Each structure stands twice: as structure tokens, then as C-alpha cells.
Amino acid sequence: MSNYNWCHNPDCHKIETQSRIRGTGDNKVLRTVKIKVGRYNYYNDNNPNIWDYFCNQNCLFQFLNKFCVEIANTYSVKQPSETPIKVKKETYDTYRYRHNEQGDYERMEVKATRKIIENNY
Numbered sequence: 001m002s003n004y005n006w007c008h009n010p011d012c013h014k015i016e017t018q019s020r021i022r023g024t025g026d027n028k029v030l031r032t033v034k035i036k037v038g039r040y041n042y043y044n045d046n047n048p049n050i051w052d053y054f055c056n057q058n059c060l061f062q063f064l065n066k067f068c069v070e071i072a073n074t075y076s077v078k079q080p081s082e083t084p085i086k087v088k089k090e091t092y093d094t095y096r097y098r099h100n101e102q103g104d105y106e107r108m109e110v111k112a113t114r115k116i117i118e119n120n121y
């Protein structure tokens with residue numbers, strides 16, 4: 001038996017698309033999209049998925065914009081988190097372009113450094 005959710009964007013039913021039109025004759029409406037739970041559950045692992053609750057990205061972001069303060073207050077972050085890592089500095093050969101006296105670009109070889117995160121956790 002299939003399980004369904006209604007899209008959780010409170011304004012889903014105000015978005016004008018063909019797929020939202022329901023009703024007969026002169027009694028047409030735009031209706032909130034009905035979502036089949038697990039429609040993008042490609043691993044068949046029954047893990048909850050954001051697309052079980054929102055019909056698309058537009059509805060997800062309308063919801064997030066409307067309730068961002070409530071979400072931030074419910075799942076508040078009062079200080080940053082940190083993950084210990086090891087960092088290796090590496091020098092590598094690359095190039096830059098610069099203007100020369102003739103007004104042209106000139107390629108020049110340079111050494112640059114980059115940081116490599118060797119492991120996390």
C-alpha cells in the first residue's frame with residue numbers, strides 16, 4: 001500500500017501549473033501537490049527524504065524562506081562547531097598572466113602553495 005504526503009509548502013496550491021488543476025466544469029481549483037513517499041528512495045532503505053515532503057525545489061525554498069526564523073530558532077546554532085583535521089601544505093607549479101611593457105599579456109611560471117586536508121574525523 002502506498003503512502004502519500006501533501007507538499008508542505010503552505011503556498012503550493014497558489015502556484016499556477018497544469019498539474020495542480022483539479023475539479024470539473026466551472027469548479028476548478030489549484031490543489032496542493034500529492035507526493036508519493038519514497039519516490040526518490042533509490043536505495044530502498046526507507047530513510048526519510050526531503051522530497052517526501054516537498055514537490056520540488058521551488059516549494060522547498062518558499063517554505064524555508066517563510067519559516068527560516070522558526071527553523072533557526074528550533075535548531076539554533078549558538079557557537080561554531082569544529083572538526084579536527086590534519087593539513088599538509090604543498091607547493092606546486094602553475095602560471096599567471098601579467099601585462100608586459102608592450103601592452104600584451106605575458107604568461108609567467110610561478111610557484112604556488114595549497115593546503116590539503118589529509119583526513120577528517
Ligand SMILES: [Zn+2]
Nearest residue numbers: 007012055059
Ligand atoms: Zn509544492
